[in-house]
Amino acid sequence: MNTITNFEIYAPKLVEKREFFSAGHRACQGCAEALALRLILKALGEDIIVANATGCMEIISSAYPHTAWEVPYIHVAFENAAAVASGVEAGLKALRRKGRIPDRYVKVVAVAGDGGTADIGLQALSGAMERGHDMIFFCLDNEAYMNTGIQRSSATPFMAATTTSPAGKAIKGQRTGKKNVAEIMVAHGIPYVATASPSYPLDLMQKVKKARAIQGPSYIHVLSVCPTGWRAASHEAVKLGRLAVETGFFPLYEVENGKYRLTVELPAKRRPIGDYLKLQGRFRHLDPADVEKVQALVDKEFRKLMHKVETSVPWS
Amino acid sequence: MGKRTGMEVAIAAAEAVALCRIDVAAVYPITPQSHMAEHLADIIHDGRIDAEFITVESEHSSISACAGASATGARVYTATSSQGLMLMHEILPIVSAMRLPVVMGNANRAVSGPLNIWNDHTDIMPQRDNGWIVMHAENGQEVIDMTIQSFKIAEHPDVMLPVVLNIDGFQLTHMIEPLEFPTQEEVDRFLPPRVPFATLHPDRPISMGCFNMPDIFMETMKAKDQALINSKKTIVKIWNEWGKMFGRSYKPIETYKARGAETLILTMGSMGETASVAVDEMKAKGRSVGLVKMRLWRPFPLDELRAAIKGCKTLIVMDRAVSFGGAGGPLGTEIKSLLYHDDPRPRIVNMIMGLGGRDVQVEDFIAMVDRAERKEDDGYEYYGVRE
Numbered sequence: 001m002n003t004i005t006n007f008e009i010y011a012p013k014l015v016e017k018r019e020f021f022s023a024g025h026r027a028c029q030g031c032a033e034a035l036a037l038r039l040i041l042k043a044l045g046e047d048i049i050v051a052n053a054t055g056c057m058e059i060i061s062s063a064y065p066h067t068a069w070e071v072p073y074i075h076v077a078f079e080n081a082a083a084v085a086s087g088v089e090a091g092l093k094a095l096r097r098k099g100r101i102p103d104r105y106v107k108v109v110a111v112a113g114d115g116g117t118a119d120i121g122l123q124a125l126s127g128a129m130e131r132g133h134d135m136i137f138f139c140l141d142n143e144a145y146m147n148t149g150i151q152r153s154s155a156t157p158f159m160a161a162t163t164t165s166p167a168g169k170a171i172k173g174q175r176t177g178k179k180n181v182a183e184i185m186v187a188h189g190i191p192y193v194a195t196a197s198p199s200y201p202l203d204l205m206q207k208v209k210k211a212r213a214i215q216g217p218s219y220i221h222v223l224s225v226c227p228t229g230w231r232a233a234s235h236e237a238v239k240l241g242r243l244a245v246e247t248g249f250f251p252l253y254e255v256e257n258g259k260y261r262l263t264v265e266l267p268a269k270r271r272p273i274g275d276y277l278k279l280q281g282r283f284r285h286l287d288p289a290d291v292e293k294v295q296a297l298v299d300k301e302f303r304k305l306m307h308k309v310e311t312s313v314p315w316s
Numbered sequence: 317m318g319k320r321t322g323m324e325v326a327i328a329a330a331e332a333v334a335l336c337r338i339d340v341a342a343v344y345p346i347t348p349q350s351h352m353a354e355h356l357a358d359i360i361h362d363g364r365i366d367a368e369f370i371t372v373e374s375e376h377s378s379i380s381a382c383a384g385a386s387a388t389g390a391r392v393y394t395a396t397s398s399q400g401l402m403l404m405h406e407i408l409p410i411v412s413a414m415r416l417p418v419v420m421g422n423a424n425r426a427v428s429g430p431l432n433i434w435n436d437h438t439d440i441m442p443q444r445d446n447g448w449i450v451m452h453a454e455n456g457q458e459v460i461d462m463t464i465q466s467f468k469i470a471e472h473p474d475v476m477l478p479v480v481l482n483i484d485g486f487q488l489t490h491m492i493e494p495l496e497f498p499t500q501e502e503v504d505r506f507l508p509p510r511v512p513f514a515t516l517h518p519d520r521p522i523s524m525g526c527f528n529m530p531d532i533f534m535e536t537m538k539a540k541d542q543a544l545i546n547s548k549k550t551i552v553k554i555w556n557e558w559g560k561m562f563g564r565s566y567k568p569i570e571t572y573k574a575r576g577a578e579t580l581i582l583t584m585g586s587m588g589e590t591a592s593v594a595v596d597e598m599k600a601k602g603r604s605v606g607l608v609k610m611r612l613w614r615p616f617p618l619d620e621l622r623a624a625i626k627g628c629k630t631l632i633v634m635d636r637a638v639s640f641g642g643a644g645g646p647l648g649t650e651i652k653s654l655l656y657h658d659d660p661r662p663r664i665v666n667m668i669m670g671l672g673g674r675d676v677q678v679e680d681f682i683a684m685v686d687r688a689e690r691k692e693d694d695g696y697e698y699y700g701v702r703e
Contacts, residue, residue: 046518046521047518048518049388049516049517049518051384058527059527062523062525062526062527063526063527063529064526064527064528064529064532065526065532066526067523067526069521069523070521071518071521072516072517072518072520072521072522072523073516073521073522073523073524073525074383074384074387074516074523074524074525075523075524075525075526075527076380076383076384076407076410076414076525077380077406077407077410079376080376080377080380080407082377083372083376083377083378083380083381083384084380084381084383084384085384086342086370086372086377086380086381086384087340087342087370087380087381087382087383087384087385087386087387087388087392088384088385088387088388088516089384090340090342090368090370090381090384090385090390091339091340091368091384091385091386091387091388091389091390091392092388093368094339094340094366094367094368094385094390095339095388095389095390097366098339098366100389100509101388101389101515101517102517102519106517106518123373123374123376123377124373124374124376124377124380126373127372127373127374127377130373131370131371131372
C-alpha cells in the first residue's frame with residue numbers, strides 16, 4: 001500500500017500553494033470532484049486555458065458575475081468541451097506562430113463530467129483525440145448526471161440506483177457495467193492515458209504533471225466521489241475514493257505509449273467489494289447474491305487490466 | 317479594377333476567405349458546401365496562407381471549435397449547409413451571446429426529410445432568432461465581396477457578432493461566373509488583422525460563458541438584441557467603405573426598377589437575378605413591376621424596406637421556406653407584421669416557391685405576378701405545386 005505518512009509535513013513542499021480554483025464556489029459538502037479539480041489545477045499551474053463542459057463543476061463555479069476560476073476559462077455547452085478546446089489550441093498555435101500573442105507555451109485543458117465524456121461528449125472527445133490536439137482531457141467521473149438530479153449515465157456502475165435506474169422490484173438499478181472510456185482512449189493511440197483519484201492526491205498530481213509535459217493529446221479519468229448522488233456521508237468521500245481503489249473497483253493505472261502500469265499496487269487479496277458498496281445508499285438494495293455478482297464483475301475487469309499490465313509493451 | 321476570371325463560386329468563396337488571412341478554419345464537409353471546404357483545405361495545405369485547418373468530426377464540433385478559436389483572438393471561418401447548420405443550431409446562440417466573431421458561409425440547401433440536397437432557405441430560417449447577422453448573396457461577385465466584408469463586420473468593436481453569409485446551394489455555389497478579386501494589398505488595407513476585445517490568455521485570466529440566473533438573464537438577452545440592432549449602422553458604414561474602395565455598392569435592401577412600380581417582387585438570394593430578367597420583360601410590355609431584394613435579413617432593415625416599397629400597391633414576397641402550420645413563409649409573415657401599422661401599406665401576397673431545388677424561371681416570376689394580381693384572398697400560396 002502506498003499510503004503516505006506524515007502527509008502534512010510533505011504537503012507544502014509537494015503541492016502548489018496558490019489556488020487556481022478558489023474557495024467560495026457552490027459545490028456540495030464533501031464533493032470530491034471539486035477537490036480533484038483543485039488539485040489538478042495546482043498541478044497544472046497558471047499557464048493553462050480551461051474549456052469546461054456544462055455540468056456540476058461549471059454550475060458551481062461560474063454563476064455570473066462570479067467565478068471560481070483564477071485561470072482563463074471558457075464554457076460553451078455540454079457535449080463540446082473537447083471541440084472548444086480543439087479550437088482554443090488551434091487558435092493559440094496560429095496566433096503564437098504569427099507573433100500575435102506572447103511566444104510562450106500554454107497548455108489547453110478540457111474538463112467534463114462522465115456524461116460530457118462517456119455519453120453526449122464522446123464524439124467530440126474522440127474527434128479531438130484522433131486529430132491529435134495538444135490538450136489534456138479530464139473526465140471528472142461521479143458516475144451519473146448529478147447536476148440534473150442523479151440520472152444514470154454509461155459510467156454508472158452495475159446495479160447502482162439512480163433516478164433513471166431505480167432499485168425497482170423487477171429491475172434492481174443500473175443494468176449495465178461501467179463504460180471504460182480510458183480503454184477507448186488507449187484505442188485512439190494517444191501517448192498518455194491514466195486513471196486517478198483525489199483520494200490519492202500525489203498520484204493524481206504526478207499524472208497531471210506527466211500529461212502536461214506531453215506535446216499531444218492525453219486523457220485522465222478521475223473517479224470523483226459524489227456523496228449527494230451516491231447517498232453517502234459527506235465526510236467519507238475521501239475514504240470512499242480509497243476503497244474504490246483498494247477493492248479493485250477503480251484501479252489507478254497509467255498507459256504510456258501503450259504500456260500499462262499500476263501506479264498504486266494492490267495486494268493479491270484485494271478488499272471485498274462489499275466494503276465499498278455498504279457505505280453507499282445507491283447500493284442499499286443489494287442482497288448478498290447481488291454483491292457476489294458485483295464482485296465477479298470487478299474481478300473480471302481487474303483480471304483484464306492486470307493482463308494488460310503484465311503483457312503490454314510500449315509502442316515505441 | 318482587376319481582371320475577371322471564370323471560376324466556380326464555391327471555389328471563389330474559399331479564395332476570398334484566403335484573402336482575409338484567417339487564422340483558423342474548422343469545417344465539416346456537406347453537399348453543396350463541399351467545394352468550399354475542399355478548396356480551403358487545398359489553400360492551407362499548399363501553404364498559401366498560414367492557418368490551422370481543423371478537420372472536425374461534425375458540424376457541432378466545427379462551430380464549437382470556431383467559438384474556442386475566436387475566444388483566443390483568432391480570425392475564424394467555417395462553412396456548412398442544411399443538416400450541418402441544423403446540427404450547429406444549439407451552439408449558434410451561444411456564439412452570439414458570447415460576442416465571438418465567427419464568419420460562416422452557408423450553402424443553402426433544403427432540410428430533411430425527406431432528404432434533399434438542393435437549394436432552398438429552410439436551413440437558415442430556423443436559425444433566424446439566434447442573434448447572428450444574417451446576409452444573403454445574389455451572385456458570385458457578391459459572395460467574394462461579402463465574405464471579405466463579413467470579417468470586418470463581425471470583428472468590428474461596435475459589432476463583435478458572428479455573421480452567416482448565405483450562398484444558395486448549387487444555384488450559386490456551383491455556378492461558374494466571371495469574377496473579379498481584389499488584390500491582397502487591397503484586402504489587407506480594408507481588413508487589417510483582428511484586434512480582439514478580450515481573449516483567453518493566462519496573462520489576463522477571464523471567465524467566458526458564465527451562466528445567468530433569472531435576475532440577470534433578461535438583461536443579457538436585451539443587450540444581445542440591442543447589439544444586433546446596433547450592428548446595422550456599422551454594417552452600412554463598412555459597405556459604404558467597400559463601395560468607395562472597390563466601386564461596388566452594397567445596401568441592406570437593394571432595388572431594381574422599383575421606383576414608381578405598382579407591383580413589387582421581393583426576393584432573397586440568387587433568385588433576384590432571375591426575377592430582374594422577369595421585371596425587364598414585364599416592363600417591356602408596359603407593366604408596372606419592380607424588384608426589391610433583401611440582402612440583410614438580420615438585423616432586419618425595416619426603414620430601408622419602407623423606403624424601397626414606398627407607394628407600391630402590391631408587394632409579392634417570395635419565400636423559399638415554410639413555417640408549417642403558420643401564416644405563410646417566414647419572410648412573408650414577418651413583413652406583414654412589420655408593416656401592419658403603416659398607412660398606407662401595400663397589399664402583401666406571400667408565395668412559397670422553389671423548395672428543395674424546384675427551378676424558378678423567368679416565366680414563373682411572370683406567372684406569380686399574374687396570379688398575385690388576380691388573387692382575392694390574403695392567404696399564402698404554394699407556386700408550382702402539382703395537385
